[in-house]
Amino acid sequence: MLDEFGGSCDVQWRFNLGMEYTDAPTQPEPVSTDMMPCPYCGTLLPNNAESCPNCDWTREATIPAEPKASDAMAILLSMIPGLGHIYKGHRVIGAVILLLVTPIAIVFGILAAIASAGFGIGLLVFYWIGVMIHAWAIEDRVTPTADEGEQY
Numbered sequence: 001m002l003d004e005f006g007g008s009c010d011v012q013w014r015f016n017l018g019m020e021y022t023d024a025p026t027q028p029e030p031v032s033t034d035m036m037p038c039p040y041c042g043t044l045l046p047n048n049a050e051s052c053p054n055c056d057w058t059r060e061a062t063i064p065a066e067p068k069a070s071d072a073m074a075i076l077l078s079m080i081p082g083l084g085h086i087y088k089g090h091r092v093i094g095a096v097i098l099l100l101v102t103p104i105a106i107v108f109g110i111l112a113a114i115a116s117a118g119f120g121i122g123l124l125v126f127y128w129i130g131v132m133i134h135a136w137a138i139e140d141r142v143t144p145t146a147d148e149g150e151q152y
Contacts, residue, residue, distance in 0.1 A: 034046065034047055035047065036049070038052040038054070038055060038057050039057060039062060040052065040055045040056070040057040041054050041055040041057070043055075069087060069088045069089065069140045071136050073087060074087050074088050074135040074136060075132050075135060075136050077135070078128075078131050078132040078135040079128075079132075080098070081097050081098060081101070081102045081127075081128065081131040082094040082095065082096075082097035082098025082099070082101075082102065082131070083098065084131070084132065084135030084136075085097060085134075085135055085138065086098075087135075088135065088138055088139075088140050088141060089140060089141025090138060090141055093138075097131060105123075105124060105127045106124065108123070109121050109123050109124040109127075
């Protein structure tokens with residue numbers, strides 16, 4: 001019997017039945033202490049290598065940047081108004097917004113909602129967006145800490 005390509009339909013002869021397939025991990029190759037694997041491709045390089053000949057890795061590419069507060073994280077933390085400011089290092093402004101300005105804004109929003117058949121509560125949305133934009137735009141005060149190396 002032949003298949004649509006004219007080959008035999010006998011499955012038994014298509015596979016090498018003598019080969020065993022396994023999911024067992026292979027034995028790791030011993031690595032000397034004066035060699036390091038490339039972080040991108042795994043090629044063994046000398047410990048003082050500045051670049052990899054097999055890929056585009058350079059030592060400068062893996063040096064961490066200075067610590068800086070993330071603007072996106074400040075915006076996300078501003079879902080609770082004031083926390084984004086505290087995250088960026090403005091602790092006094094953040095505390096004032098969190099503990100004083102936000103409760104006043106909520107009371108004012110409730111009063112405006114009562115006076116306008118509920119539409120005044122939308123003022124809180126504008127306040128919330130304004131606090132998020134301010135947390136995004138304000139300058140960082142996060143001070144870089146001394147580099148202590150990698151902590152495990």
